Amino acid sequence: MTKHSAFSAEDAAPAQPARRFTSYPPASCRTAAAQAATGSWLDAAARRAEHDDWMEKHPSALAEFEAVLGAAKGKQVVMFLDYDGTLSPIVKDPDSAVMTDEMREAVRGVAERFPTAIVSGRCRDKVFDFVRLAELYYAGSHGMDIKGPTAQSKHAKAKVCRALTASTAAIPGATVENNKFCLSVHFRCVQEEKWRALEDLVRSVLKDYPDLHLTKGRKVLEIRPSIKWDKGNALQFLLEAQGFADSNNVFPIYIGDDRTDEDAFKVLRSMGQGIGILVSKIPKETSASYSLQEPSEVKEFLHKLVKSKQRD
Numbered sequence: 001m002t003k004h005s006a007f008s009a010e011d012a013a014p015a016q017p018a019r020r021f022t023s024y025p026p027a028s029c030r031t032a033a034a035q036a037a038t039g040s041w042l043d044a045a046a047r048r049a050e051h052d053d054w055m056e057k058h059p060s061a062l063a064e065f066e067a068v069l070g071a072a073k074g075k076q077v078v079m080f081l082d083y084d085g086t087l088s089p090i091v092k093d094p095d096s097a098v099m100t101d102e103m104r105e106a107v108r109g110v111a112e113r114f115p116t117a118i119v120s121g122r123c124r125d126k127v128f129d130f131v132r133l134a135e136l137y138y139a140g141s142h143g144m145d146i147k148g149p150t151a152q153s154k155h156a157k158a159k160v161c162r163a164l165t166a167s168t169a170a171i172p173g174a175t176v177e178n179n180k181f182c183l184s185v186h187f188r189c190v191q192e193e194k195w196r197a198l199e200d201l202v203r204s205v206l207k208d209y210p211d212l213h214l215t216k217g218r219k220v221l222e223i224r225p226s227i228k229w230d231k232g233n234a235l236q237f238l239l240e241a242q243g244f245a246d247s248n249n250v251f252p253i254y255i256g257d258d259r260t261d262e263d264a265f266k267v268l269r270s271m272g273q274g275i276g277i278l279v280s281k282i283p284k285e286t287s288a289s290y291s292l293q294e295p296s297e298v299k300e301f302l303h304k305l306v307k308s309k310q311r312d
Protein backbone atom coordinates (compact mmCIF):
# COMPACT_ATOMS: atom_id res chain seq x y z
CA MET A 1 0.00 0.00 0.00
CA THR A 2 1.22 3.49 -0.76
CA LYS A 3 2.33 5.29 2.35
CA HIS A 4 1.65 8.97 2.92
CA SER A 5 4.41 11.06 1.47
CA ALA A 6 3.32 14.38 2.96
CA PHE A 7 4.18 13.51 6.56
CA SER A 8 4.26 16.83 8.37
CA ALA A 9 7.64 18.52 8.72
CA GLU A 10 7.31 19.10 12.46
CA ASP A 11 6.95 15.36 12.98
CA ALA A 12 10.07 14.47 11.02
CA ALA A 13 13.28 13.32 12.72
CA PRO A 14 15.91 16.07 13.06
CA ALA A 15 17.83 16.34 9.80
CA GLN A 16 21.08 17.17 11.64
CA PRO A 17 22.99 14.68 13.79
CA ALA A 18 23.82 15.85 17.36
CA ARG A 19 26.16 18.84 17.20
CA ARG A 20 29.83 18.51 18.19
CA PHE A 21 31.04 20.86 20.91
CA THR A 22 34.74 21.71 21.32
CA SER A 23 34.98 23.15 24.84
CA TYR A 24 31.39 24.01 25.83
CA PRO A 25 29.02 22.77 26.98
CA PRO A 26 30.56 20.40 29.55
CA ALA A 27 30.31 16.63 29.23
CA SER A 28 27.25 16.36 31.49
CA CYS A 29 25.32 18.82 29.26
CA ARG A 30 26.55 17.03 26.16
CA THR A 31 25.03 13.85 27.52
CA ALA A 32 21.77 15.64 28.31
CA ALA A 33 21.70 17.24 24.85
CA ALA A 34 22.39 13.91 23.17
CA GLN A 35 19.70 12.24 25.26
CA ALA A 36 17.21 14.98 24.38
CA ALA A 37 18.02 14.63 20.67
CA THR A 38 17.71 10.84 20.85
CA GLY A 39 14.49 11.17 22.83
CA SER A 40 12.89 13.52 20.35
CA TRP A 41 14.07 11.34 17.47
CA LEU A 42 12.51 8.30 19.15
CA ASP A 43 9.28 10.27 19.74
CA ALA A 44 9.21 11.24 16.08
CA ALA A 45 9.87 7.64 15.03
CA ALA A 46 7.05 6.41 17.30
CA ARG A 47 4.68 9.03 15.88
CA ARG A 48 5.64 7.98 12.35
CA ALA A 49 5.03 4.32 13.19
CA GLU A 50 1.63 5.20 14.68
CA HIS A 51 0.79 7.24 11.58
CA ASP A 52 1.84 4.41 9.23
CA ASP A 53 -0.20 1.93 11.23
CA TRP A 54 -3.23 4.23 11.02
CA MET A 55 -2.73 4.68 7.28
CA GLU A 56 -2.75 0.87 6.88
CA LYS A 57 -6.20 0.86 8.45
CA HIS A 58 -7.49 4.02 6.76
CA PRO A 59 -5.66 4.29 3.44
CA SER A 60 -5.74 7.45 1.38
CA ALA A 61 -8.86 7.62 -0.78
CA LEU A 62 -6.65 9.18 -3.46
CA ALA A 63 -3.99 6.48 -3.40
CA GLU A 64 -6.72 3.82 -3.40
CA PHE A 65 -8.96 5.64 -5.85
CA GLU A 66 -9.22 2.71 -8.28
CA ALA A 67 -10.28 0.40 -5.43
CA VAL A 68 -13.00 2.90 -4.46
CA LEU A 69 -14.19 3.02 -8.08
CA GLY A 70 -14.14 -0.77 -8.26
CA ALA A 71 -16.37 -1.01 -5.19
CA ALA A 72 -18.77 1.58 -6.64
CA LYS A 73 -18.95 -0.07 -10.06
CA GLY A 74 -22.50 -0.53 -11.32
CA LYS A 75 -23.92 1.39 -8.36
CA GLN A 76 -25.31 4.88 -8.02
CA VAL A 77 -22.75 7.06 -6.24
CA VAL A 78 -24.42 9.52 -3.85
CA MET A 79 -22.06 12.13 -2.41
CA PHE A 80 -22.30 13.61 1.08
CA LEU A 81 -19.93 16.43 2.02
CA ASP A 82 -19.35 18.04 5.39
CA TYR A 83 -18.49 21.74 5.14
CA ASP A 84 -15.97 23.06 7.72
CA GLY A 85 -12.60 21.34 7.55
CA THR A 86 -13.73 19.36 4.49
CA LEU A 87 -14.65 21.91 1.82
CA SER A 88 -13.13 24.89 3.62
CA PRO A 89 -9.99 25.13 5.70
CA ILE A 90 -10.35 25.59 9.44
CA VAL A 91 -9.82 29.28 10.25
CA LYS A 92 -10.05 31.42 13.38
CA ASP A 93 -13.19 33.35 12.47
CA PRO A 94 -16.16 31.07 11.67
CA ASP A 95 -17.68 33.77 9.44
CA SER A 96 -14.55 33.77 7.27
CA ALA A 97 -14.53 30.04 6.53
CA VAL A 98 -15.14 30.55 2.81
CA MET A 99 -14.50 27.88 0.23
CA THR A 100 -12.40 28.65 -2.82
CA ASP A 101 -13.88 29.04 -6.30
CA GLU A 102 -11.84 25.99 -7.36
CA MET A 103 -13.47 23.91 -4.63
CA ARG A 104 -16.89 25.26 -5.66
CA GLU A 105 -16.22 24.14 -9.24
CA ALA A 106 -15.12 20.70 -8.01
CA VAL A 107 -18.34 20.33 -6.01
CA ARG A 108 -20.41 21.64 -8.94
CA GLY A 109 -18.77 19.06 -11.21
CA VAL A 110 -19.60 16.23 -8.81
CA ALA A 111 -23.17 17.52 -8.30
CA GLU A 112 -23.76 17.56 -12.06
CA ARG A 113 -22.98 13.84 -12.19
CA PHE A 114 -24.09 12.46 -8.81
CA PRO A 115 -26.79 13.41 -6.29
CA THR A 116 -24.85 15.53 -3.80
CA ALA A 117 -25.63 16.85 -0.33
CA ILE A 118 -23.86 19.17 2.08
CA VAL A 119 -24.31 18.00 5.68
CA SER A 120 -23.14 20.61 8.16
CA GLY A 121 -23.33 21.68 11.77
CA ARG A 122 -23.97 25.20 10.49
CA CYS A 123 -27.43 26.55 9.87
CA ARG A 124 -28.64 25.74 6.39
CA ASP A 125 -28.84 29.35 5.18
CA LYS A 126 -25.31 30.07 6.27
CA VAL A 127 -23.80 27.00 4.66
CA PHE A 128 -25.75 27.82 1.49
CA ASP A 129 -24.27 31.35 1.54
CA PHE A 130 -20.81 29.80 1.61
CA VAL A 131 -21.40 27.09 -1.01
CA ARG A 132 -23.81 29.01 -3.31
CA LEU A 133 -24.73 26.05 -5.51
CA ALA A 134 -28.44 25.68 -6.13
CA GLU A 135 -28.20 22.12 -7.41
CA LEU A 136 -27.30 20.53 -4.06
CA TYR A 137 -29.20 19.17 -1.11
CA TYR A 138 -28.41 21.01 2.13
CA ALA A 139 -28.71 19.55 5.60
CA GLY A 140 -27.95 22.20 8.21
CA SER A 141 -27.76 22.15 12.01
CA HIS A 142 -26.24 18.63 11.96
CA GLY A 143 -29.09 17.46 9.74
CA MET A 144 -31.93 18.93 11.81
CA ASP A 145 -32.82 21.43 9.12
CA ILE A 146 -34.19 18.63 6.98
CA LYS A 147 -36.57 17.43 9.57
CA GLY A 148 -37.14 20.56 11.59
CA PRO A 149 -37.91 20.60 15.29
CA THR A 150 -40.90 22.58 16.59
CA ALA A 151 -41.25 26.34 16.99
CA GLN A 152 -41.17 25.85 20.78
CA SER A 153 -37.65 24.41 20.72
CA LYS A 154 -36.57 27.27 18.42
CA HIS A 155 -37.84 29.74 21.01
CA ALA A 156 -35.98 27.95 23.82
CA LYS A 157 -32.84 28.01 21.70
CA ALA A 158 -33.07 31.79 21.18
CA LYS A 159 -33.25 32.14 24.97
CA VAL A 160 -30.28 29.89 25.59
CA CYS A 161 -28.35 31.73 22.86
CA ARG A 162 -28.85 35.02 24.73
CA ALA A 163 -27.95 33.39 28.06
CA LEU A 164 -24.77 31.86 26.62
CA THR A 165 -23.73 35.10 24.94
CA ALA A 166 -24.15 36.99 28.22
CA SER A 167 -22.37 34.46 30.41
CA THR A 168 -19.43 33.79 28.07
CA ALA A 169 -18.80 37.52 27.51
CA ALA A 170 -16.47 37.32 30.53
CA ILE A 171 -14.08 35.02 28.60
CA PRO A 172 -12.03 36.97 26.04
CA GLY A 173 -12.10 35.38 22.59
CA ALA A 174 -15.19 33.22 23.21
CA THR A 175 -17.94 33.66 20.62
CA VAL A 176 -21.42 32.21 20.27
CA GLU A 177 -22.69 31.27 16.83
CA ASN A 178 -26.39 30.75 16.21
CA ASN A 179 -26.88 27.78 13.89
CA LYS A 180 -30.69 27.97 13.94
CA PHE A 181 -31.47 24.61 15.59
CA CYS A 182 -28.04 24.32 17.25
CA LEU A 183 -25.53 26.68 18.85
CA SER A 184 -21.75 26.75 18.75
CA VAL A 185 -19.54 28.27 21.44
CA HIS A 186 -16.14 28.82 19.83
CA PHE A 187 -12.92 28.78 21.87
CA ARG A 188 -10.25 28.76 19.14
CA CYS A 189 -9.34 32.33 20.17
CA VAL A 190 -9.57 31.72 23.93
CA GLN A 191 -6.41 31.23 26.01
CA GLU A 192 -6.01 27.54 26.87
CA GLU A 193 -6.06 28.25 30.64
CA LYS A 194 -9.62 29.54 30.20
CA TRP A 195 -11.04 26.55 28.28
CA ARG A 196 -12.15 24.69 31.40
CA ALA A 197 -13.82 27.82 32.85
CA LEU A 198 -15.65 28.39 29.57
CA GLU A 199 -16.95 24.83 29.47
CA ASP A 200 -18.08 25.12 33.11
CA LEU A 201 -19.94 28.34 32.26
CA VAL A 202 -21.64 26.72 29.28
CA ARG A 203 -22.59 23.66 31.33
CA SER A 204 -24.01 25.83 34.08
CA VAL A 205 -26.23 27.68 31.57
CA LEU A 206 -27.37 24.35 30.11
CA LYS A 207 -28.52 23.10 33.53
CA ASP A 208 -31.68 25.16 32.97
CA TYR A 209 -32.25 23.50 29.60
CA PRO A 210 -32.45 19.74 30.10
CA ASP A 211 -33.64 19.33 26.50
CA LEU A 212 -30.27 20.50 25.20
CA HIS A 213 -26.97 18.70 25.37
CA LEU A 214 -23.36 19.51 24.69
CA THR A 215 -20.90 17.80 22.37
CA LYS A 216 -17.39 18.88 21.35
CA GLY A 217 -15.95 19.58 17.93
CA ARG A 218 -12.78 21.29 16.74
CA LYS A 219 -12.27 23.99 19.39
CA VAL A 220 -16.03 24.37 19.54
CA LEU A 221 -18.68 23.38 22.08
CA GLU A 222 -21.81 22.38 20.19
CA ILE A 223 -25.21 22.62 21.84
CA ARG A 224 -28.07 20.73 20.32
CA PRO A 225 -31.50 19.40 21.21
CA SER A 226 -31.32 16.03 22.98
CA ILE A 227 -33.14 14.23 20.23
CA LYS A 228 -31.78 11.28 18.34
CA TRP A 229 -31.09 13.15 15.15
CA ASP A 230 -27.57 13.45 13.86
CA LYS A 231 -25.63 13.44 10.60
CA GLY A 232 -26.15 9.68 10.38
CA ASN A 233 -29.93 10.14 10.43
CA ALA A 234 -29.57 12.97 7.93
CA LEU A 235 -27.66 10.69 5.58
CA GLN A 236 -30.36 8.00 5.81
CA PHE A 237 -33.11 10.60 5.40
CA LEU A 238 -31.47 12.04 2.30
CA LEU A 239 -30.94 8.61 0.76
CA GLU A 240 -34.64 7.85 1.30
CA ALA A 241 -35.68 11.25 -0.05
CA GLN A 242 -33.71 10.53 -3.20
CA GLY A 243 -35.42 7.17 -3.64
CA PHE A 244 -32.53 4.98 -2.53
CA ALA A 245 -34.18 3.40 0.52
CA ASP A 246 -33.37 -0.34 0.69
CA SER A 247 -31.49 -0.12 -2.57
CA ASN A 248 -28.53 -2.43 -3.08
CA ASN A 249 -27.39 -0.38 -6.01
CA VAL A 250 -26.40 2.72 -4.18
CA PHE A 251 -22.85 3.70 -3.16
CA PRO A 252 -22.89 6.62 -0.73
CA ILE A 253 -19.58 8.40 -0.19
CA TYR A 254 -19.46 10.59 2.92
CA ILE A 255 -16.50 12.93 3.47
CA GLY A 256 -16.06 14.72 6.79
CA ASP A 257 -13.47 15.80 9.33
CA ASP A 258 -15.10 16.02 12.74
CA ARG A 259 -16.66 13.96 15.51
CA THR A 260 -20.21 14.65 14.32
CA ASP A 261 -19.31 13.07 10.96
CA GLU A 262 -18.60 9.81 12.80
CA ASP A 263 -22.38 9.27 13.12
CA ALA A 264 -22.61 9.18 9.32
CA PHE A 265 -19.51 6.94 9.01
CA LYS A 266 -21.13 4.49 11.45
CA VAL A 267 -24.37 4.42 9.47
CA LEU A 268 -22.43 3.56 6.30
CA ARG A 269 -20.58 0.79 8.14
CA SER A 270 -23.80 -0.68 9.48
CA MET A 271 -25.44 -0.45 6.03
CA GLY A 272 -22.40 -2.25 4.60
CA GLN A 273 -22.66 0.10 1.62
CA GLY A 274 -20.51 2.93 0.37
CA ILE A 275 -17.54 4.44 2.18
CA GLY A 276 -16.70 7.05 4.77
CA ILE A 277 -13.64 9.23 4.24
CA LEU A 278 -12.12 11.08 7.20
CA VAL A 279 -10.30 14.35 6.48
CA SER A 280 -7.38 14.38 8.91
CA LYS A 281 -3.62 14.79 8.92
CA ILE A 282 -3.24 12.92 12.17
CA PRO A 283 -4.32 9.45 13.29
CA LYS A 284 -7.76 9.55 14.93
CA GLU A 285 -10.19 6.94 16.16
CA THR A 286 -12.72 6.73 13.31
CA SER A 287 -15.34 4.55 11.67
CA ALA A 288 -14.33 5.88 8.25
CA SER A 289 -12.62 3.40 5.93
CA TYR A 290 -10.47 5.90 4.07
CA SER A 291 -8.71 9.18 4.75
CA LEU A 292 -7.74 12.39 3.02
CA GLN A 293 -5.33 14.84 4.59
CA GLU A 294 -6.97 18.21 3.97
CA PRO A 295 -9.52 20.09 1.84
CA SER A 296 -7.12 20.31 -1.12
CA GLU A 297 -7.08 16.49 -1.25
CA VAL A 298 -10.88 16.49 -1.03
CA LYS A 299 -10.89 18.73 -4.11
CA GLU A 300 -8.53 16.35 -5.93
CA PHE A 301 -10.72 13.38 -5.01
CA LEU A 302 -13.83 15.18 -6.35
CA HIS A 303 -11.99 16.00 -9.59
CA LYS A 304 -10.99 12.35 -9.99
CA LEU A 305 -14.55 11.25 -9.44
CA VAL A 306 -15.80 13.65 -12.12
CA LYS A 307 -13.14 12.37 -14.55
CA SER A 308 -14.04 8.75 -13.81
CA LYS A 309 -17.64 9.52 -14.78
CA GLN A 310 -16.41 10.99 -18.07
CA ARG A 311 -14.54 7.69 -18.69
CA ASP A 312 -17.81 5.67 -18.43
Ligand SMILES: O=P(O)(O)OC[C@H]1O[C@H](O[C@H]2O[C@H](CO)[C@@H](O)[C@H](O)[C@H]2O)[C@H](O)[C@@H](O)[C@@H]1O
Residues within 6 Å of the ligand: 082, 083, 084, 085, 089, 090, 091, 092, 093, 094, 095, 097, 119, 120, 121, 122, 177, 179, 183, 184, 186, 188, 217, 218, 219, 220, 222, 258, 260
Ligand atom coordinates in the same frame (compact mmCIF):
# COMPACT_ATOMS: atom_id res chain seq x y z
O1 LIG B 1 -20.35 20.10 10.34
P1 LIG B 1 -19.40 21.18 9.92
O2 LIG B 1 -19.78 21.81 8.61
O3 LIG B 1 -17.96 20.72 9.95
O4 LIG B 1 -19.59 22.31 11.06
C1 LIG B 1 -19.04 22.10 12.39
C2 LIG B 1 -18.71 23.45 13.03
O5 LIG B 1 -17.94 24.13 12.01
C3 LIG B 1 -17.59 25.51 12.27
O6 LIG B 1 -16.58 25.55 13.28
C4 LIG B 1 -15.33 25.00 12.85
O7 LIG B 1 -14.79 25.78 11.75
C5 LIG B 1 -14.51 27.18 12.11
C6 LIG B 1 -14.07 27.90 10.83
O8 LIG B 1 -13.00 27.23 10.20
C7 LIG B 1 -13.41 27.20 13.21
O9 LIG B 1 -13.15 28.55 13.58
C8 LIG B 1 -13.93 26.40 14.44
O10 LIG B 1 -12.89 26.32 15.43
C9 LIG B 1 -14.33 24.97 14.00
O11 LIG B 1 -14.91 24.23 15.11
C10 LIG B 1 -18.84 26.30 12.62
O12 LIG B 1 -18.47 27.64 12.93
C11 LIG B 1 -19.63 25.65 13.77
O13 LIG B 1 -20.82 26.37 14.01
C12 LIG B 1 -19.99 24.23 13.33
O14 LIG B 1 -20.72 23.59 14.38
